Every structure is written in C-alpha cells, then in structure tokens.
Amino acid sequence: MGDTYDTSQYISIFLSEAEDQLEKIEQALLELEKESDNKEVLNEMFRYFHTLKGSSAAMGFTLMSEVAHKGENILDKIRKGEMEVTSDIVDLMFECLDTLNAMKDMIENGEEPVMDVDELLEKLEKAASGTPSSSTDKKEKEEVKEEQKEEPQERSFEGDIGIELNEYDKLVLEEAEQKGLNIYYIEVTLSSETLMKAVRAFMVFNKLKEMGEVVKSVPDASDLEAEKFDRDFKLIFISKEDKDVVYKAIANISEIERVEIKPLKAKEAISGKGSQPLEEKTVPKEETKKEQDVKKVEKTAQTQPKAAKDKAQAKPQKKQEHTIRVSIEKLDVLLNLVGELVIDRSKLAQIGEILEARYKESEISDELRDTVSHIERIANDLQENIMKARMLPIGQLFSRFPRMMRDLSRKMGKKINFIMSGEDTELDRTVIEEMGDLLIHLLRNAVDHGIEPEEERIAKGKDPVGTIKLSARHEESHIIIEIEDDGGGIDPEKIKEAAIRKGFATPEELSRLSDEEIINFIFLPGFSSAKKVTDVSGRGVGLDAVKDGIERLKGQIEVESVPGKGSKFILKLPLTLAIIKALLVEAINITFAIPLISVEEIIRIKNEEIPSRVKMVKGHRVIKLRGMVLPLVSMGEIFDMEDKEKDPDRMLIVVVKADQRKLGIIVDELIGGQDVVIKSLGAYLGKGRLFGKIPGLAGSTILGSGKVALILDIATLVKDIEKKTRRE
Amino acid sequence: MGARILIVDDAAFMRMMIKNILTSNGYEVVGEAENGLQAVEKYKELKPDLVTMDITMPEMDGIAAVKEIKKIDPNARIIMCSAMGQQSMVIEAIQAGAKDFIVKPFNPQRVLEAVEKALS
Numbered sequence: 001m002g003d004t005y006d007t008s009q010y011i012s013i014f015l016s017e018a019e020d021q022l023e024k025i026e027q028a029l030l031e032l033e034k035e036s037d038n039k040e041v042l043n044e045m046f047r048y049f050h051t052l053k054g055s056s057a058a059m060g061f062t063l064m065s066e067v068a069h070k071g072e073n074i075l076d077k078i079r080k081g082e083m084e085v086t087s088d089i090v091d092l093m094f095e096c097l098d099t100l101n102a103m104k105d106m107i108e109n110g111e112e113p114v115m116d117v118d119e120l121l122e123k124l125e126k127a128a129s130g131t132p133s134s135s136t137d138k139k140e141k142e143e144v145k146e147e148q149k150e151e152p153q154e155r156s157f158e159g160d161i162g163i164e165l166n167e168y169d170k171l172v173l174e175e176a177e178q179k180g181l182n183i184y185y186i187e188v189t190l191s192s193e194t195l196m197k198a199v200r201a202f203m204v205f206n207k208l209k210e211m212g213e214v215v216k217s218v219p220d221a222s223d224l225e226a227e228k229f230d231r232d233f234k235l236i237f238i239s240k241e242d243k244d245v246v247y248k249a250i251a252n253i254s255e256i257e258r259v260e261i262k263p264l265k266a267k268e269a270i271s272g273k274g275s276q277p278l279e280e281k282t283v284p285k286e287e288t289k290k291e292q293d294v295k296k297v298e299k300t301a302q303t304q305p306k307a308a309k310d311k312a313q314a315k316p317q318k319k320q321e322h323t324i325r326v327s328i329e330k331l332d333v334l335l336n337l338v339g340e341l342v343i344d345r346s347k348l349a350q351i352g353e354i355l356e357a358r359y360k361e362s363e364i365s366d367e368l369r370d371t372v373s374h375i376e377r378i379a380n381d382l383q384e385n386i387m388k389a390r391m392l393p394i395g396q397l398f399s400r401f402p403r404m405m406r407d408l409s410r411k412m413g414k415k416i417n418f419i420m421s422g423e424d425t426e427l428d429r430t431v432i433e434e435m436g437d438l439l440i441h442l443l444r445n446a447v448d449h450g451i452e453p454e455e456e457r458i459a460k461g462k463d464p465v466g467t468i469k470l471s472a473r474h475e476e477s478h479i480i481i482e483i484e485d486d487g488g489g490i491d492p493e494k495i496k497e498a499a500i501r502k503g504f505a506t507p508e509e510l511s512r513l514s515d516e517e518i519i520n521f522i523f524l525p526g527f528s529s530a531k532k533v534t535d536v537s538g539r540g541v542g543l544d545a546v547k548d549g550i551e552r553l554k555g556q557i558e559v560e561s562v563p564g565k566g567s568k569f570i571l572k573l574p575l576t577l578a579i580i581k582a583l584l585v586e587a588i589n590i591t592f593a594i595p596l597i598s599v600e601e602i603i604r605i606k607n608e609e610i611p612s613r614v615k616m617v618k619g620h621r622v623i624k625l626r627g628m629v630l631p632l633v634s635m636g637e638i639f640d641m642e643d644k645e646k647d648p649d650r651m652l653i654v655v656v657k658a659d660q661r662k663l664g665i666i667v668d669e670l671i672g673g674q675d676v677v678i679k680s681l682g683a684y685l686g687k688g689r690l691f692g693k694i695p696g697l698a699g700s701t702i703l704g705s706g707k708v709a710l711i712l713d714i715a716t717l718v719k720d721i722e723k724k725t726r727r728e
Numbered sequence: 729m730g731a732r733i734l735i736v737d738d739a740a741f742m743r744m745m746i747k748n749i750l751t752s753n754g755y756e757v758v759g760e761a762e763n764g765l766q767a768v769e770k771y772k773e774l775k776p777d778l779v780t781m782d783i784t785m786p787e788m789d790g791i792a793a794v795k796e797i798k799k800i801d802p803n804a805r806i807i808m809c810s811a812m813g814q815q816s817m818v819i820e821a822i823q824a825g826a827k828d829f830i831v832k833p834f835n836p837q838r839v840l841e842a843v844e845k846a847l848s
Contacts, residue, residue: 013833058835193838195831196810199818206822254828254842 011107014059016325018104021048023399025097029090030402036085046075052100054193064103064113070124071096077128092127094403095120163218163234172215173266176238181212182263184246186235189258198227200255204235207249212239231257236264331390338383339579339677343702345379348372383675387428387576394472394479395423397432401443401470408447415465416451422472427479428576431553435481435573438549442483442569443470445543450487450567460564462486474575478597481571490561492518502527519559520660523547551715554580554595554698556658572597580678582701584671584709585654587635588642591709592667593676593701598714600655600662602670607649614651623653623664630655633721634666638696658718665712676701678711696720731847732758734774736767736793737782737809742832746780746809749836755843764788768796771804778846779806781826783817791821798825805846809834 028045031038053068071093077083099120103113163185165173173183190200201224208214216236219229239246243261250259352372356365398420409416451457451466458464469484492515499505499521510518521527525544550557555573574580574597582593603625605613614623614632621632632653636642653664678699698713733755737743740762747757759774761767763785771779779797783790790808797804808821808829818829827846830838 017833054835055833058833193835195812196815196818196829199815199822199829202819203822203828252845252848254838254845 011059013325014055015104015108017055018052018100021052022097022101022104024048025052026403027399029093029097030406032085033087033090033406039079042075042079046072046079049075050192051195054195061103061107061113063115063117064100066121067096067099067103067117067124070121070128071100073128074124083128089127092123096124163216163236165216165236169216169236170266173236173238177266181238181240182243183266184235184237184239184243185262185264186237186246186250187232187258187260188235188250188256189232191255191257192231194231194255197229197231198225200253201225201229201233203253204250204256207253208235208237208239208246211241211246211249212237326389331386334386335390338379338386341379342383342675342677345372345376346703348375383579387579388426390429390576391426392429392432393424393426394432394435394481397436397439398423398470398472401439404440405443405447405468408444412447413453414447414451415454416447417465417467419467419469420471421469425472425474425479426575427573431479431573431576434549434553438546438571439470439481439483441543441546443468446483446485446487446567446569450485452488456488475572479573479575481573482568483571484566484568486566489563489565489567490519490522490559491563495519495521498527517660519561522559523557523659554597556597558660579675580711581673582676582711583654583673584676584703585652585665585667586669586671587667588639590635591671591703591707592635593674593709593711594654594656594665595698595711595714596673598656598658600657603653603655603664605651605653607651610651625655625664628662630662630664631721632664632666633717638665638717656714656718658715661718661722663714663718663721665717674703676703676709676711730754730756731777731843732756732774733843734759734761734767734770734776734779736761736764736779736785736790738762738785739782742782742809745834746839749834749839750843753840764790764793764796767793768800771797772800775801777805778843779804780809780830780843781806781821782809783814783821784811791817791824794821794824794826807842807846 025045025048028041028048031041032045035041049068049072053065053072056062056068057065074083074089074093078085078089083089099115099117102115106113106115176183188201188204190197194200205214205217205221214235214237217224218234223229224233237246243263247259247261250256250261349372352365352368355368359365401420402418405416405418409418446468451468452460452462454464457466463486467486469482471484472479472481474480495518496507496510499510499518500507504521504524504527505513523543523546525542527542527544547557550571550573553573555571558570558572559567560570561567580593581596583596583599585592585594603623605623614621616622617629623630623632652667652670654667654670655662655664657663679701696713696717698711701709701711703709733750735743735746735750735757737746737760743760743762747760750757758776759770761770765788767779767781767790768788770776781790781793785793788796794806794808797806802825804825806821806826808818808826809832810818810829811832818826822829828842830842
C-alpha cells in the first residue's frame with residue numbers, strides 16, 4: 001500500500017520541479033538568443049539541464065535523462081567557448097526543450113515517457129561534436145566523445161599550481177615550515193551529481209580545520225560559498241598530519257570524486273610552482289599593491305575557517321522563502337469554510353444588535369459586542385489570508401508567452417519586440433488558469449491582425465519592428481491586463497463595411513453609433529474583419545469567444561484603437577471568483593446583489609420629476625441622462641413578476657454597464673455594499689450555459705441574516721434588454 | 729552491515745522512501761520519529777548507530793534535534809535530509825555535528841554512500 005502511495009508522491013515532486021526547471025530553461029533560452037555571450041544565463045541553463053538529467057535518471061526515466069544529458073553537453077561546449085550560439089543551435093535547444101516538456105506531460109498523464117527521440121539525439125550529438133555529416137563517422141564521434149570525457153580528469157597536476165600567493169601567504173608558509181608543519185597543495189573534484197556544492201566545499205574546509213589551517217583557496221571562500229565554481233577547487237593547507245590522514249579525511253566526505261594531495265616546500269609554493277614568480281616581487285606595481293594585498297590576505301588567511309563559519313550566519317540574511325506545497329483542493333475547502341464563517345459572522349453581529357436592543361443595561365451585551373467585533377476582525381483576516389494563499393503571480397502565466405511570441409514572429413515573418421510588465425501582479429489561481437487561452441488568442445491576434453507586414457510599416461514610416469506590450473496591474477479590487485500593439489489599428493470604416501456586408505446592421509443603424517460602439521462589433525459572434533484567414537488566428541473562434549470567456553470570469557473587455565497607430569485591449573477582471581464585492585438592493589421583496597464591477601452610478605429621481613424625466617419609447621421606459629438615452633427596467637420586468645410599486649417618493653435607479661452599453665435598473669431600496677461569497681445555483685436552476693433556466697442570474701449568496709440574495713448577471717441582462725428593444 | 733538506524737522526517741512517505749532504500753540494503757530501521765522532540769526521545773531509548781534527520785519539522789526542527797542529540801551522545805552519527813535551497817541550514821547542522829547530508833529527492837546511491845561513509 002505504502003509503496004504505490006510513495007511513488008506517486010515522489011512523482012508529483014519530481015514533476016513540479018521539472019516543470020519549474022523547464023520553464024526556467026525556456027526563459028534562459030530566450031535570453032540567450034538575445035544575448036549569446038551571457039555567461040550567467042548559460043551557466044544557469046546548464047545547471048537546470050544538469051539537475052533535470054539527474055532527477056529524471058533517479059526516477060528511472062532514462063530516455064528523458066538522455067535527452068537532458070545531450071542538451072547539457074551542448075551547453076557545456078558553449079560554456080567552454082568551444083561552440084557558438086547560432087540560431088540553429090537555439091532552435092535545436094528549443095526542440096530539446098519541447099521533447100522534455102512532452103515527456104514531462106506524458107509522465108503527468110501517467111504514461112511512460114517513451115517516444116522516438118533518435119532523430120533529436122542524433123542532431124544533438126552532431127551539434128555537440130561539431131561534425132556536420134551523418135552516421136559514417138560515428139566512430140570518430142565516439143572518439144571525440146571519449147576525449148571530452150577524459151579531459152577534465154586528465155588535467156595535469158604537475159607544473160603550475162595556479163595559486164597566486166602574496167607576501168602574507170608566503171610568510172605564513174615559511175613560518176609553518178620552520179615549525180616543522182607540512183604544507184599541502186590539495187585539489188578536490190566534486191562528483192558531477194553533487195547538489196549543494198557550497199556545502200560540500202564547506203565540509204571540506206570544516207574537516208581540514210580540525211587538522212590544520214587552510215591558507216588559501218582557489219576560488220576563494222566567498223566564491224565557493226556562492227557556488228561560483230564548477231566542480232574543482234584548490235587549496236593550500238598547513239597541518240601536522242600526514243598526507244594519508246588528510247587524504248582519508250577528505251575522501252571520506254560524500255560526493256568527492258577525486259582528491260589529490262601534494263606536499264609542498266615553502267619555497268616551491270612561493271617561487272617555483274607558484275604562478276607569481278619571485279622576480280615579480282621587484283615589479284613596482286606589485287609593491288604598491290602590497291599593502292592592500294596584505295590586508296586582504298590577512299582576512300582570508302586567518303579567517304579561512306571562520307569565513308566558512310560565516311556562511312551559516314551570512315546566508316540567513318538573504319531573503320529565503322520557506323514554502324510548502326499544499327493541494328489546491330485543501331485551499332478550496334478552507335475558502336469554503338471561511339465563506340460559511342463570514343456568513344455566520346454577519347449573523348452573529350445581527351443577533352448581537354437584537355440582544356443589545358433588548359437588554360440594554362446588561363454587561364453581557366457589551367461583552368458580546370466586543371467578542372463579535374473580534375470574531376469579525378479574525379474572520380476578515382482569515383478570509384484575506386486564504387485569498388492571498390490562493391493568489392499566484394500572473395508571471396506564471398506570462399512566462400510561456402515570450403516563447404510563443406518568438407515562434408509566432410518567426411512563422412509570420414514579422415519582427416516583433418514583445419514587452420511584458422507587471423508579472424508579479426497577483427490574482428486568484430482559478431482566474432489565472434482560465435486566462436491562459438484568452439490571452440494567447442489576443443496575443444496571436446495582435447501579431448496576426450495588429451502588426452503590419454514589415455514593408456507596410458516601412459512605407460508608413462514606422463519602426464520596422466513592431467511592438468506588442470502585455471501588462472498587468474491592480475486597480476482597486478480588480479486586475480487590469482492590457483495587450484497593446486503599435487500596428488494598424490482598427491478602422492471603423494472597415495468594420496462598418498463588414499457589418500453591412502454580413503448583415504449585422506443597416507447603414508442607417510450604423511450612422512447612429514459612435515466609433516467606439518462600431519469597433520465593439522468585433523466582439524460579436526461570427527464577425528471577423530480579417531480578409532484573409534491565416535493559420536495563426538484561424539477562423540471561427542474569434543474575439544467573441546474571448547469576450548465570452550472573460551465574461552464567464554466576471555470580467556470585462558474593452559478595446560481602444562487609433563487607426564494607423566495601434567490597438568489596445570483592456571481586460572478588467574476580478575481578483576477572485578469566489579468572493580465578489582456587490583451592491584445589495586431590494587426589489588419585489590427580494591434582495592439582489594449587483595456586482596460592483598458593473599455598477600456605474602445610482603440616480604434618485606423625485607416623484608414630481610418623474611413625469612418630466614422618464615419617457616416612454618416604443619413601450620419601454622427610458623430616461624435622459626447627460627444627453628444619453630438610458631433604457632430603464634424594473635426587476636419585475638426582468639423576472640416576469642409583479643412590481644409592487646410602494647408609491648415611493650422617489651425612483652431609485654442603479655445604472656449598470658456592460659459591453660459599452662448602459663442600463664438603468666429600478667430598485668426599491670439600497671441596502672449597501674458587501675463582500676458576498678458566490679454559491680452556485682445548482683444543476684437544476686443553473687442548467688445550461690450561464691444558468692440557462694433563469695437568464696440574468698449569476699448565482700446566489702447567503703447574507704448574514706440567513707436570507708438568500710440573488711446575484712445578477714449584468715452582461716446577459718444588458719444583452720437581453722438590447723434584444724428585446726431591437727425586436728420591437 | 730546491519731547497522732541500526734533511526735529515521736526522522738515529518739512526512740510519512742519520505743520515511744517510507746528512506747526505509748525502503750535502507751532495509752533493502754541490509755540495514756535495520758529500528759525506529760521512526762516525526763519531529764525533533766520525538767527524535768531526541770527515541771535516540772535516548774534506542775541508541776541507534778545512525779540517524780537520518782529531516783530539517784524542516786514541527787515541534788522541534790532537525791537542527792535543534794542534532795544539537796540535543798549531540799549533547800546526549802557526542803559521538804552520534806547523523807545525516808541531514810535536506811531539500812534544495814537549504815544550504816545555510818545544512819551548514820548549521822554540520823557545524824552542530826552532523827556527519828553528512830543528502831538532498832531530496834533522494835537518489836538511493838547517494839543515500840547509501842552517505843550512510844556507509846558515516847558509519848565507517
């Protein structure tokens with residue numbers, strides 16, 4: 001029982017790590033393409049390939065490990081300067097990455113990651129060996145490979161020890177020799193699979209410290225600590241112990257592949273084999289530097305072991321995020337429970353009020369009020385923190401776009417500068433998940449329809465390279481995502497043409513619409529202004545699908561466009577789908593919640609003004625608001641129920657907006673703003689898309705009083721009213 | 729061979745992983761503990777030849793546990809089980825007297841190498 005459980009747990013860790021690594025590799029590759037000599041990026045990518053190779057092998061995914069290994073070889077060559085970063089190599093590395101990703105996906109789906117990778121492996125090998133021809137020279141290749149393998153181990157120990165010594169070191173060594181201590185030159189190579197190399201190096205230092213003094217190391221202690229070394233480091237060490245003892249002590253540390261120890265005479269170390277010959281002492285330049293050097297060396301030499309000790313103290317100063325992985329379901333359950341708590345909290349507050357009114361003098365009601373307000377604070381904090389725990393930076397989603405844009409720009413032959421910003425903007429996981437496809441669609445659209453072909457841009461006097469910007473930011477309790485291109489923009493005239501041609505509107509109708517409203521035609525189902533269908537944007541699923549998706553997320557999409565200058569799609573989304581800010585109103589004896597995102601304003605009209613302001617047009621009430629005609633509708637009309645107009649002394653209208661269209665909803669009472677937890681209406685009422693049986697409802701919520709409030713779905717309401725008025 | 733080992737980790741599946749690796753190679757797992765406090769208690773009780781010690785645990789973390797165990801038995805042999813990115817904590821543990829460390833996810837070869845070397 002335990003066994004299968006274990007493996008699956010193990011796999012999930014492997015997978016989430018692999019996913020992370022593959023993502024980082026992708027980012028690194030994109031950077032490398034721009035900046036082929038960026039050593040840091042190269043090293044980083046090498047490391048990821050390396051880790052992936054190791055962990056996939058540990059999991060028994062040998063094929064995956066082999067692909068990673070071949071990729072690592074190429075990176076190693078580039079790192080050593082034996083190979084150049086060409087666009088072909090980058091393409092090949094991308095191919096390698098795609099294969100690894102595919103294998104990861106297979107593992108994720110519970111399949112064995114077995115696929116035909118012979119071709120890829122051969123290509124990788126060919127690239128690594130630098131021989132362009134194919135299988136005929138396989139032998140040669142093998143030889144080359146062997147040579148590579150031998151190379152690192154074969155590094156000669158004889159000759160130059162490559163450790164620079166200065167006055168202080170020399171002094172220390174000479175003194176040591178006088179005292180009859182042994183001086184050793186030590187070379188340590190860590191095994192290639194070593195994780196946490198810095199710690200291994202520390203362990204070597206730690207061990208040596210017990211037996212003597214490390215005078216010098218290459219790389220120096222701080223570089224070792226920062227893992228700024230490959231696999232080897234060199235030391236000069238003074239000890240009274242025998243060579244064998246020292247050797248054994250180091251060799252007994254795990255993951256040490258090789259230790260070489262050579263006794264040195266002080267003179268040898270200082271002059272003969274040191275890379276800084278004695279003569280140089282007389283060079284004036286050295287002399288001037290001496291003082292400085294000695295100071296520095298004092299620090300290194302005396303505190304070598306201490307420097308290592310400092311690691312432990314220095315490291316925690318760096319910001320370390322301690323994380324654990326928690327399953328999403330657990331968070332969802334927690335959020336649900338908090339939702340219940342929030343409801344009870346309000347209920348408790350109401351009970352408190354009643355009790356307070358009833359037993360005014362009693363102390364106990366004071367205490368109850370205090371407790372209730374405390375619970376309220378805690379429940380609020382709890383809700384906020386759980387919401388935060390569900391938040392992810394949108395960068396997780398954005399991170400896959402640079403690659404996609406690169407591929408698209410290559411495919412379309414359009415040069416594009418893709419700029420992202422606001423990657424650390426956080427929003428709810430569920431929203432992020434749903435956003436992926438929508439953003440892909442909009443980005444493709446920007447490349448395909450937005451950015452003009454290069455010749456056209458040049459002809460227009462624009463920068464031949466198009467710019468597409470993707471940004472995210474918070475605005476109150478919403479997130480705004482913008483996709484902006486500096487392409488041709490949307491021409492309202494072309495939209496008009498298409499609208500007439502496709503029978504969406506008559507010229508007469510169009511003449512009454514503003515440019516803004518006309519541009520919004522692009523969101524209508526079946527409306528596509530592109531003359532040509534390309535395989536990038538495709539046909540059928542158009543912007544209407546994007547709009548639908550965004551509305552399902554309780555968000556809004558708008559477009560701003562200047563012909564010739566470019567377009568900007570603005571997405572406004574709630575931070576979460578679980579809780580919304582709503583305006584509570586009462587009408588037809590029911591409490592309704594109107595999502596605050598759609599509320600524009602609230603108008604009060606005194607009774608005596610009603611006849612002069614409210615007009616009837618084609619049997620529907622309308623009101624003139626700042627020169628615009630606003631259709632009015634009552635809840636009774638929406639839900640086919642009888643309006644019980646309580647002869648109020650005023651008319652209350654909540655103006656809502658969706659799709660650039662406004663609608664006034666007549667209500668009896670305003671109750672106030674509140675965070676409400678959305679509850680689904682269930683399968684029966686909620687059947688079909690968007691609660692098909694009762695259009696206009698997005699769900700329900702339970703209020704503190706225990707009463708149920710219905711949450712309005714403004715987008716469909718506006719659409720419905722529009723349809724009705726058109727028909728008539 | 730046949731050394732007696734105490735496994736300390738708050739995750740049951742991690743304990744199971746290590747246990748499988750060790751027992752299938754002839755070691756005897758004499759006990760398991762799921763936090764530092766338990767580890768110290770079990771150490772006193774069982775006097776194992778070797779302890780594998782997770783770092784991040786509730787109640788008492790692995791580093792504190794190493795320090796406690798070392799107080800009881802200065803010759804205790806402890807191997808730290810670390811996740812990636814816990815360098816500084818591993819160093820602290822080694823300063824406190826841990827013999828070696830292994831990094832999750834575990835590679836059986838590495839686990840065995842560490843155990844062998846720590847016992848030698």
